[in-house]
Amino acid sequence: QVRLVEFGGGRVQPGTSLTLSCVASGRHIMFSDMDWYREAPGKGREFVARIYAGGDTDYTEFARGRFTISKDDAKETVYLQMNNLKSEDTAVYYCTFRGTAYWGQGTQVTVSS
DSSP states (O other): EEEEEEEEEEEETTOOOOEEEEEESSGGGSSSOOEEEEEEETEEEEEEEOOOOOOEEOOTTTTTTEEEEEEEEGEEEEEEEOOOOOOOGGGEEEEETTTTBBBBOOEEEEEEE
């Protein structure tokens, strides 16, 4: 059974940093492209970042320069380091195996002063 579990969210102040983790089981991340998405209140789910199986990365415009996606294949874990957080980054963050129906339950990030 494939499972993804995200954690590391929380309530933080603007300008601070947070690192999210996504632990996979039932399917190896080293053979998969892994994505982070987010869903803000009243908005649809939007792409944040991707790490390819080989380690290359892609970011959406708002994430480039502030967020860093990385992974540890041995730990079956994908990370999303988020710096200089803004109120508009408030959302539930999800990870997924790219192009599949496997999603985690999400972790809430709230950026507020």
